[in-house]
Amino acid sequence: MTEANSSSTERIREKKRVFLAREQRIIDAALELFIDQRIDSVTVSKIASRAGIGKGTVYKHFLTKNEILMRIMLDYEKQLSTNLAAGIRKAEAGAPGAAARAYFESRLARPELDRLVQQLEVRLADAQDVAVQLEELHRTRRSNEASLSQMLTKQIERGVLEDVPTHYHYLACWALAQGAVELCFNKSWNYRLDTEKLMEFITGIGMTMGNTGQYRADRGDPSDD
Amino acid sequence: MTEANSSSTERIREKKRVFLAREQRIIDAALELFIDQRIDSVTVSKIASRAGIGKGTVYKHFLTKNEILMRIMLDYEKQLSTNLAAGIRKAEAGAPGAAARAYFESRLARPELDRLVQQLEVRLADAQDVAVQLEELHRTRRSNEASLSQMLTKQIERGVLEDVPTHYHYLACWALAQGAVELCFNKSWNYRLDTEKLMEFITGIGMTMGNTGQYRADRGDPSDD
Amino acid sequence: MTEANSSSTERIREKKRVFLAREQRIIDAALELFIDQRIDSVTVSKIASRAGIGKGTVYKHFLTKNEILMRIMLDYEKQLSTNLAAGIRKAEAGAPGAAARAYFESRLARPELDRLVQQLEVRLADAQDVAVQLEELHRTRRSNEASLSQMLTKQIERGVLEDVPTHYHYLACWALAQGAVELCFNKSWNYRLDTEKLMEFITGIGMTMGNTGQYRADRGDPSDD
Amino acid sequence: MTEANSSSTERIREKKRVFLAREQRIIDAALELFIDQRIDSVTVSKIASRAGIGKGTVYKHFLTKNEILMRIMLDYEKQLSTNLAAGIRKAEAGAPGAAARAYFESRLARPELDRLVQQLEVRLADAQDVAVQLEELHRTRRSNEASLSQMLTKQIERGVLEDVPTHYHYLACWALAQGAVELCFNKSWNYRLDTEKLMEFITGIGMTMGNTGQYRADRGDPSDD
DNA sequence: TATGAATGAGGCTTCATTCAT
DNA sequence: AATGAATGAAGCCTCATTCAT
Numbered sequence: 001m002t003e004a005n006s007s008s009t010e011r012i013r014e015k016k017r018v019f020l021a022r023e024q025r026i027i028d029a030a031l032e033l034f035i036d037q038r039i040d041s042v043t044v045s046k047i048a049s050r051a052g053i054g055k056g057t058v059y060k061h062f063l064t065k066n067e068i069l070m071r072i073m074l075d076y077e078k079q080l081s082t083n084l085a086a087g088i089r090k091a092e093a094g095a096p097g098a099a100a101r102a103y104f105e106s107r108l109a110r111p112e113l114d115r116l117v118q119q120l121e122v123r124l125a126d127a128q129d130v131a132v133q134l135e136e137l138h139r140t141r142r143s144n145e146a147s148l149s150q151m152l153t154k155q156i157e158r159g160v161l162e163d164v165p166t167h168y169h170y171l172a173c174w175a176l177a178q179g180a181v182e183l184c185f186n187k188s189w190n191y192r193l194d195t196e197k198l199m200e201f202i203t204g205i206g207m208t209m210g211n212t213g214q215y216r217a218d219r220g221d222p223s224d225d
Numbered sequence: 226m227t228e229a230n231s232s233s234t235e236r237i238r239e240k241k242r243v244f245l246a247r248e249q250r251i252i253d254a255a256l257e258l259f260i261d262q263r264i265d266s267v268t269v270s271k272i273a274s275r276a277g278i279g280k281g282t283v284y285k286h287f288l289t290k291n292e293i294l295m296r297i298m299l300d301y302e303k304q305l306s307t308n309l310a311a312g313i314r315k316a317e318a319g320a321p322g323a324a325a326r327a328y329f330e331s332r333l334a335r336p337e338l339d340r341l342v343q344q345l346e347v348r349l350a351d352a353q354d355v356a357v358q359l360e361e362l363h364r365t366r367r368s369n370e371a372s373l374s375q376m377l378t379k380q381i382e383r384g385v386l387e388d389v390p391t392h393y394h395y396l397a398c399w400a401l402a403q404g405a406v407e408l409c410f411n412k413s414w415n416y417r418l419d420t421e422k423l424m425e426f427i428t429g430i431g432m433t434m435g436n437t438g439q440y441r442a443d444r445g446d447p448s449d450d
Numbered sequence: 451m452t453e454a455n456s457s458s459t460e461r462i463r464e465k466k467r468v469f470l471a472r473e474q475r476i477i478d479a480a481l482e483l484f485i486d487q488r489i490d491s492v493t494v495s496k497i498a499s500r501a502g503i504g505k506g507t508v509y510k511h512f513l514t515k516n517e518i519l520m521r522i523m524l525d526y527e528k529q530l531s532t533n534l535a536a537g538i539r540k541a542e543a544g545a546p547g548a549a550a551r552a553y554f555e556s557r558l559a560r561p562e563l564d565r566l567v568q569q570l571e572v573r574l575a576d577a578q579d580v581a582v583q584l585e586e587l588h589r590t591r592r593s594n595e596a597s598l599s600q601m602l603t604k605q606i607e608r609g610v611l612e613d614v615p616t617h618y619h620y621l622a623c624w625a626l627a628q629g630a631v632e633l634c635f636n637k638s639w640n641y642r643l644d645t646e647k648l649m650e651f652i653t654g655i656g657m658t659m660g661n662t663g664q665y666r667a668d669r670g671d672p673s674d675d
Numbered sequence: 676m677t678e679a680n681s682s683s684t685e686r687i688r689e690k691k692r693v694f695l696a697r698e699q700r701i702i703d704a705a706l707e708l709f710i711d712q713r714i715d716s717v718t719v720s721k722i723a724s725r726a727g728i729g730k731g732t733v734y735k736h737f738l739t740k741n742e743i744l745m746r747i748m749l750d751y752e753k754q755l756s757t758n759l760a761a762g763i764r765k766a767e768a769g770a771p772g773a774a775a776r777a778y779f780e781s782r783l784a785r786p787e788l789d790r791l792v793q794q795l796e797v798r799l800a801d802a803q804d805v806a807v808q809l810e811e812l813h814r815t816r817r818s819n820e821a822s823l824s825q826m827l828t829k830q831i832e833r834g835v836l837e838d839v840p841t842h843y844h845y846l847a848c849w850a851l852a853q854g855a856v857e858l859c860f861n862k863s864w865n866y867r868l869d870t871e872k873l874m875e876f877i878t879g880i881g882m883t884m885g886n887t888g889q890y891r892a893d894r895g896d897p898s899d900d
Numbered sequence: 901t902a903t904g905a906a907t908g909a910g911g912c913t914t915c916a917t918t919c920a921t
Numbered sequence: 922a923a924t925g926a927a928t929g930a931a932g933c934c935t936c937a938t939t940c941a942t
Binding site for chain 3 (some may be wrong): 694713793800812844846852855864866869873877880885
Binding site for chain 1 (some may be wrong): 263265343344346347348350351359363366367381390392393395396397399400401402403404405407408411412413414419422426427430434435436
């Protein structure tokens with residue numbers, strides 16, 4: 001019996017594993033398509049076909065097309081959140097600017113993905129389905145604010161940062177990162193080929209923006225951290 | 226005959242005037258709708274109806290729907306370009322940061338419009354029709370680069386700005402402005418109500434970003450300029 | 451100018467006429483299909499194709515498929531209501547049973563249509579679109595109740611009908627007519643070929659049901675009325 | 676061996692019992708769902724899930740979804756048939772109207788179920804699968820006609836009923852019952868709350884419809900029979 | 901010249917049924 | 922034997938664009 005049980009349990013686990021793997025295949029297929037082509041030219045049919053499954057199967061995993069988009073956003077946000085948290089810890093351990101650096105590097109690591117998520121968010125803004133999940137996403141995002149504020153308050157007290165509401169600092173960061181990502185793809189400018197150095201320059205700005213100027217934050221080689 | 230000629234000429238002119246006025250009405254109607262509601266819920270029908278004309282008439286003015294979007298972008302870009310040029314002149318007349326300020330203020334004057342144009346650009350990126358016009362738009366944009374570079378080079382020589390390629394400076398500006406606009410509408414953050422002050426703070430950053438720190442750029446009351 | 455005006459007016463009228471004619475063609479096509487085959491095997495595509503127009507055109511006339519069904523119901527109900535009203539007038543003019551006869555004859559004139567409407571009603575019962583129109587239909591129906599009640603009250607006072615709430619009488623009528631229609635199509639029974647006489651028999655019952663028995667209502671030749 | 680055999684037989688029987696019990700669970704689940712919600716919103720999935728089994732298992736019991744519907748109809752018809760037979764026996768034992776009463780009471784006992792069966796029948800009318808079973812259902816129904824006719828003939832001879840073909844009498848009954856059931860659910864009328872009394876009134880009509888008027892059939896307390 | 905009715909490709913979603921495990 | 926993931930046909934609806942009047 002024990003053997004039978006364990007084998008049955010294992011089979012169930014195996015099934016779950018396969019199921020989740022297929023779900024990931026759908027996500028991956030969607031991602032590839034979204035990055036390859038215009039968002040609204042990506043249809044459920046194309047996603048299914050690229051994932052190598054039938055159209056109907058997609059709906060075993062996601063209730064609506066929007067849920068696929070949502071899932072991509074949530075996955076991305078989770079990763080970003082983790083990286084930011086690590087950066088905040090470093091910053092509190094005495095490396096001012098580490099949080100900003102972590103944030104920028106995380107978002108600029110795969111700018112095409114970051115940009116995709118930005119665009120998905122616009123598209124899902126008014127979607128009735130996934131409205132709940134979207135609100136949850138926003139809440140998740142805001143949940144980082146507390147620790148950010150705490151860290152920034154300390155730096156303001158130490159005179160490193162300008163004495164403005166803490167959210168001025170991190171929202172400015174958000175904005176610059178957002179724009180930096182967009183910059184990577186803007187047809188007007190991307191004929192420039194030194195994107196990497198440019199992004200480093202911008203990251204540097206992100207790390208020192210709002211500084212009082214009494215101290216210069218470390219803008220040395222990123223590999224320092 | 227002369228009279229007849231002139232009256233005929235006038236009649237033609239009048240016709241042209243009416244025609245152009247209607248074209249503007251179409252653009253205005255489209256703009257209002259785009260800002261009011263989700264971009265892809267704006268149909269040619271709605272535009273025509275709000276402009277007070279028939280759907281078919283729209284196609285006497287624009288070959289495709291995309292051309293309307295294109296036109297909105299071009300009009301906006303032209304205005305922005307004018308404002309920036311004025312800023313550059315001021316900057317060369319001895320007000321470092323004036324160009325950046327002009328740029329930020331121009332884009333942040335009607336952030337909803339700026340954002341709309343950003344989104345339209347994404348949407349038109351791969352459109353086959355209007356591809357030519359899009360390229361023209363990009364060229365227009367780049368045409369400011371020469372004067373910007375000239376101005377920035379001077380500031381670098383004077384030691385005001387970091388000695389990096391000039392486009393680093395203005396692209397960072399572009400990015401921050403881009404993100405600032407997006408910030409105004411992001412659902413995660415816009416529960417903040419002091420948008421105006423925040424935008425001022427960011428404008429200040431935009432004006433000093435990339436500064437060497439030897440000099441502090443004017444960040445005083447905007448009305449100073 | 452007058453001529454121009456009148457010709458323009460006429461042209462507009464002509465257009466309206468053509469438009470309405472096409473609308474009727476859609477209704478007719480739908481009706482034919484609904485009567486020919488199972489209700490849910492009738493698709494918008496089929497309707498359009500039988501009406502000789504494109505699928506999209508249907509949606510110029512009706513917002514949803516359900517609105518087509520609704521329209522069929524409303525048209526039918528209007529006719530029925532008119533006929534019933536005439537019957538009530540006759541009854542009040544001294545022909546007891548005339549109302550019931552009018553009602554039965556109206557519904558049994560085209561039983562396949564009456565049955566279709568019954569089925570459509572079931573199908574539309576929970577439809578979110580057309581919910582308003584459905585409620586209106588119900589109100590229209592009920593609006594006949596007042597005059598029916600008045601007439602029946604008189605007959606009760608004269609001792610012709612049993613002294614029960616007036617709606618017992620007309621609802622019983624409704625039920626019998628409803629069932630009679632269904633009877634015409636029931637596969638278990640319709641091997642009988644004397645449908646006409648059977649319906650006459652049932653109409654007779656409808657006219658006398660609820661009678662006290664003191665008087666025998668006229669059940670003679672229908673052409674008497 | 677005998678023991679082994681008997682135990683094996685028992686095991687087979689047990690299996691059969693379990694199998695049939697599950698089949699009943701499927702039927703019951705389907706019934707509950709059909710009565711709860713719109714017919715076409717009931718899917719095989721829902722049925723299986725409410726029956727507490729897997730979707731695939733349903734297809735071990737029924738070849739198609741339609742067969743489930745068919746089974747519901749057959750079960751219902753069987754019950755109705757039994758009740759009617761009892762009524763006929765009573766009528767022949769001297770209680771004219773007992774058959775009609777039995778029929779009405781049987782159908783009006785659970786009008787929602789009766790109505791469901793009516794609707795299922797419409798839906799299955801042209802189904803290719805179950806066509807055979809449907810024909811069988813019709814035959815079952817008709818099989819009552821012989822005894823009904825016999826009984827009615829006697830009553831016609833006794834002058835109780837009008838001298839028309841016997842099927843006129845029972846088909847009129849069928850029609851009234853059919854309509855009465857529909858009446859219970861019609862949205863236009865069901866704001867009335869005295870359904871029970873109304874149904875009694877209609878049952879009374881059903882019992883006397885087609886009577887010559889020389890005798891008044893018993894319309895007293897139902898519990899008399 | 902202005903119009904708007906007509907079009908139909910194409911998008912999303914549902915669900916009865918199959919079949920490998 | 923029981924399961925439920927996979928399938929894909931088919932339905933409804935939208936909307937940019939055309940063209941006859």
